[in-house]
Amino acid sequence: MQRILASEVAAHAGKTVSVSGWLHKKRLLGGLTFINVRDRSGIVQAVVEDKAEVEKLRGLQIGTVLTVTGKAVAEERAPGGAELHHPTLEITTPVTHEPPIEIDKPLGHKSENLDTLFDNRVIGLRNLQEAAVFKIQAAITDALRKYFKDNDFTEIRTPKLLAEPTEGGAEVFQMDYFGKTATLAQSPQFYKQIMVGVFERVFEIAPVYRAEPSATTRHMTEYISVDAEMGFISLSELEVFLSGLLNAAVDAAWDQYEPELKRWNATKPVLPKTIPSMTMAEIHEKYSKATGENTVGEKDLRPDEERWICEYAKKNLKSEALFVSEWPASEMKFYHKANDKNPEIADRVDLLFRGVEIVTASMRENQYEVVIKQLKELAKGDPNDPGYAALLNAMKYGMPAHGGFGLGLERLTQKIVGLNNVKEAALFPRDINRLAP
Amino acid sequence: MQRILASEVAAHAGKTVSVSGWLHKKRLLGGLTFINVRDRSGIVQAVVEDKAEVEKLRGLQIGTVLTVTGKAVAEERAPGGAELHHPTLEITTPVTHEPPIEIDKPLGHKSENLDTLFDNRVIGLRNLQEAAVFKIQAAITDALRKYFKDNDFTEIRTPKLLAEPTEGGAEVFQMDYFGKTATLAQSPQFYKQIMVGVFERVFEIAPVYRAEPSATTRHMTEYISVDAEMGFISLSELEVFLSGLLNAAVDAAWDQYEPELKRWNATKPVLPKTIPSMTMAEIHEKYSKATGENTVGEKDLRPDEERWICEYAKKNLKSEALFVSEWPASEMKFYHKANDKNPEIADRVDLLFRGVEIVTASMRENQYEVVIKQLKELAKGDPNDPGYAALLNAMKYGMPAHGGFGLGLERLTQKIVGLNNVKEAALFPRDINRLAP
Numbered sequence: 001m002q003r004i005l006a007s008e009v010a011a012h013a014g015k016t017v018s019v020s021g022w023l024h025k026k027r028l029l030g031g032l033t034f035i036n037v038r039d040r041s042g043i044v045q046a047v048v049e050d051k052a053e054v055e056k057l058r059g060l061q062i063g064t065v066l067t068v069t070g071k072a073v074a075e076e077r078a079p080g081g082a083e084l085h086h087p088t089l090e091i092t093t094p095v096t097h098e099p100p101i102e103i104d105k106p107l108g109h110k111s112e113n114l115d116t117l118f119d120n121r122v123i124g125l126r127n128l129q130e131a132a133v134f135k136i137q138a139a140i141t142d143a144l145r146k147y148f149k150d151n152d153f154t155e156i157r158t159p160k161l162l163a164e165p166t167e168g169g170a171e172v173f174q175m176d177y178f179g180k181t182a183t184l185a186q187s188p189q190f191y192k193q194i195m196v197g198v199f200e201r202v203f204e205i206a207p208v209y210r211a212e213p214s215a216t217t218r219h220m221t222e223y224i225s226v227d228a229e230m231g232f233i234s235l236s237e238l239e240v241f242l243s244g245l246l247n248a249a250v251d252a253a254w255d256q257y258e259p260e261l262k263r264w265n266a267t268k269p270v271l272p273k274t275i276p277s278m279t280m281a282e283i284h285e286k287y288s289k290a291t292g293e294n295t296v297g298e299k300d301l302r303p304d305e306e307r308w309i310c311e312y313a314k315k316n317l318k319s320e321a322l323f324v325s326e327w328p329a330s331e332m333k334f335y336h337k338a339n340d341k342n343p344e345i346a347d348r349v350d351l352l353f354r355g356v357e358i359v360t361a362s363m364r365e366n367q368y369e370v371v372i373k374q375l376k377e378l379a380k381g382d383p384n385d386p387g388y389a390a391l392l393n394a395m396k397y398g399m400p401a402h403g404g405f406g407l408g409l410e411r412l413t414q415k416i417v418g419l420n421n422v423k424e425a426a427l428f429p430r431d432i433n434r435l436a437p
Numbered sequence: 438m439q440r441i442l443a444s445e446v447a448a449h450a451g452k453t454v455s456v457s458g459w460l461h462k463k464r465l466l467g468g469l470t471f472i473n474v475r476d477r478s479g480i481v482q483a484v485v486e487d488k489a490e491v492e493k494l495r496g497l498q499i500g501t502v503l504t505v506t507g508k509a510v511a512e513e514r515a516p517g518g519a520e521l522h523h524p525t526l527e528i529t530t531p532v533t534h535e536p537p538i539e540i541d542k543p544l545g546h547k548s549e550n551l552d553t554l555f556d557n558r559v560i561g562l563r564n565l566q567e568a569a570v571f572k573i574q575a576a577i578t579d580a581l582r583k584y585f586k587d588n589d590f591t592e593i594r595t596p597k598l599l600a601e602p603t604e605g606g607a608e609v610f611q612m613d614y615f616g617k618t619a620t621l622a623q624s625p626q627f628y629k630q631i632m633v634g635v636f637e638r639v640f641e642i643a644p645v646y647r648a649e650p651s652a653t654t655r656h657m658t659e660y661i662s663v664d665a666e667m668g669f670i671s672l673s674e675l676e677v678f679l680s681g682l683l684n685a686a687v688d689a690a691w692d693q694y695e696p697e698l699k700r701w702n703a704t705k706p707v708l709p710k711t712i713p714s715m716t717m718a719e720i721h722e723k724y725s726k727a728t729g730e731n732t733v734g735e736k737d738l739r740p741d742e743e744r745w746i747c748e749y750a751k752k753n754l755k756s757e758a759l760f761v762s763e764w765p766a767s768e769m770k771f772y773h774k775a776n777d778k779n780p781e782i783a784d785r786v787d788l789l790f791r792g793v794e795i796v797t798a799s800m801r802e803n804q805y806e807v808v809i810k811q812l813k814e815l816a817k818g819d820p821n822d823p824g825y826a827a828l829l830n831a832m833k834y835g836m837p838a839h840g841g842f843g844l845g846l847e848r849l850t851q852k853i854v855g856l857n858n859v860k861e862a863a864l865f866p867r868d869i870n871r872l873a874p
């Protein structure tokens with residue numbers, strides 16, 4: 001008999017149908033054996049009454065692969081609104097080992113349990129609530145890509161094996177490369193800028209690597225970076241673009257996965273079409289006044305300050321996201337651009353969302369001579385260093401005003417679902433202590 | 438004045454418009470200066486007559502970033518069907534360095550010129566024909582993703598930093614990972630199988646790494662692998678799926694980029710909806726008979742044989758793609774599945790396309806005890822080796838019949854565009870000799 005999906009059973013009410021999947025749950029109730037079968041579409045319940053059929057399940061564990069053929073009956077209380085009656089079971093792959101965890105119960109996500117969660121990830125992901133995180137992540141990814149494409153971006157693929165660290169710094173992984181040394185890319189920064197010279201608007205969604213030497217709730221050694229770069233734009237246009245992008249991601253997740261998000265106790269982010277913006281000085285002032293701490297004049301936001309100003313923006317600006325503008329130029333990377341009118345500030349905005357920075361966006365310096373000057377002064381770099389050749393060539397042979405941003409896919413997922421640790425939003429997270437599974 | 442795109446000029450005929458982009462070409466003709474301006478949409482031509490405007494271009498090189506404001510005039514012979522008359526030029530980023538290559542002329546793609554091509558890649562990609570390869574690649578990527586999603590696949594992201602090589606073998610990159618050793622993933626093989634246990638159908642499009650110790654036209658050390666895996670299927674269903682997938686990719690490229698493909702002298706692949714299939718033994722027999730070589734009984738196809746049988750299939754089966762079935766079981770990897778009826782052959786098909794193998798697809802062994810047996814016998818592996826723990830756990834706790842495949846995105850692009858070397862289909866290719874740009 002042709003297989004149908006669990007989600008299609010209700011539409012076949014009255015007919016005999018076959019569903020194939022995993023034994024997801026088994027319980028005895030009033031002399032009846034209820035089983036839940038899971039396939040790619042979800043869950044269907046079957047009521048096993050016939051003794052011979054019940055007997056087939058004896059000794060078999062959750063995870064057993066089987067085909068259940070029975071009569072589809074509408075049943076409001078069953079998952080999907082239907083169940084299978086008087087089924088016959090065909091056990092295709094029996095499982096006799098008891099699973100290491102109970103996959104139908106909510107898995108522990110307390111910080112002290114995360115190692116157990118990740119150690120058991122291979123089976124733990126079969127829990128529907130866990131799996132939903134990654135369904136939501138895939139929907140977010142789609143929404144981001146669609147938004148990029150609707151705005152004329154070209155998707156690119158840039159190398160992660162580099163001769164030199166892109167942005168200097170100690171946090172790089174290095175390896176032997178046929179007698180030379182190769183470095184894993186920390187970001188596609190130089191390449192996406194170079195590709196603005198080709199396609200004007202580009203994006204890439206791909207892994208990047210940071211040899212982050214400590215285990216935090218905010219960092220992984222490998223994560224998926226959503227990178228974009230556009231030519232012929234200004235910082236305020238970048239803000240407009242990012243407002244639209246974040247809204248698109250949030251809407252996609254909630255439009256497609258509202259029940260799953262609610263099961264995670266997530267709330268739909270309050271997000272105006274145009275995300276409000278505040279200067280760093282304003283934030284310092286407000287925070288200092290409200291808390292008694294004094295951050296006035298500081299060159300970055302403290303983590304507590306990020307959380308506080310997000311609460312403030314939610315309450316007073318009706319937005320759970322907030323742009324932070326007017327960063328001090330002294331904190332610029334060499335490829336960043338200082339403001340034309342006030343060289344003390346950088347043309348940079350960060351986007352805070354639910355208490356943390358999720359995006360750093362900035363304009364890049366596009367004048368060859370100025371980039372070289374900044375490279376020497378800000379990065380103490382040598383323009384003849386071959387690691388800079390590609391980026392400098394792009395500038396030398398003509399680059400428009402351009403800017404872009406990077407966004408961690410896991411962090412965005414984390415904030416939309418409401419997870420405490422970014423690693424919970426990675427299928428198989430990597431940090432200083434974890435390379436498996 | 439609001440910027441419009443080069444491709445929009447024709448629609449504004451009669452009006453004064455502004456286009457911003459790169460000076461792409463400059464020539465004197467009958468006392469007039471013709472310039473081509475390139476933006477993300479393509480090229481528009483402007484006829485610069487006014488002396489003061491011509492003067493602005495003096496000393497400026499190709500790549501100069503400028504805004505051209507002039508009257509849009511329909512002109513059949515101009516690119517895009519329109520040109521700008523009596524323009525005024527605003528030079529926003531002057532370029533005074535002569536580009537290392539002439540970007541408006543076809544770049545050399547002969548094998549002896551490839552190093553020059555790649556050395557100059559940053560600027561060379563601004564050549565429209567070069568850039569088109571990657572527009573086509575992005576269209577192919579979209580088509581593959583759409584096909585996966587239309588068939589209920591979930592997009593996943595699996596780690597490329599592993600504790601152990603996934604499939605053994607010497608061709609792995611290894612690095613220090615906080616005092617331990619990490620390996621770069623050669624494929625997401627184990628993870629995609631594991632994820633069948635979660636989502637039933639999964640795909641990933643992401644980089645993989647092979648420490649390929651020789652420079653060939655077919656291999657890179659980093660490439661984009663299109664990986665898919667599906668549960669509850671058979672080998673013949675995999676063939677059906679792959680027929681549809683290849684057709685979708687080819688159709689997308691030709692529907693969207695026919696003029697660009699023709700400029701590469703590409704021809705549209707002859708591809709039936711159902712790609713024909715032939716056993717390896719049949720191919721050996723046909724090839725031996727036709728060429729006088731004797732390959733009967735060999736366990737693989739020779740490269741010459743792949744080319745020959747593709748020519749044969751094109752001529753006799755009206756297909757430029759061909760499945761090769763009935764591979765010897767002795768060549769199986771430990772996670773592959775032998776045929777139930779004839780254990781001498783593996784449940785594997787390769788897909789040849791235009792002379793080379795572009796896909797290896799196979800069923801995987803899903804029975805825990807059999808996988809362990811094969812691991813010991815075929816890979817001389819130790820089931821207690823932690824590198825196998827994740828995959829073996831997936832099998833231990835229930836996996837259906839499943840199979841999948843890997844496909845190199847650059848190789849597919851290469852074959853559709855008709856490039857000689859797979860590296861020409863990578864923006865910034867990597868091989869034993871090349872880590873830059």
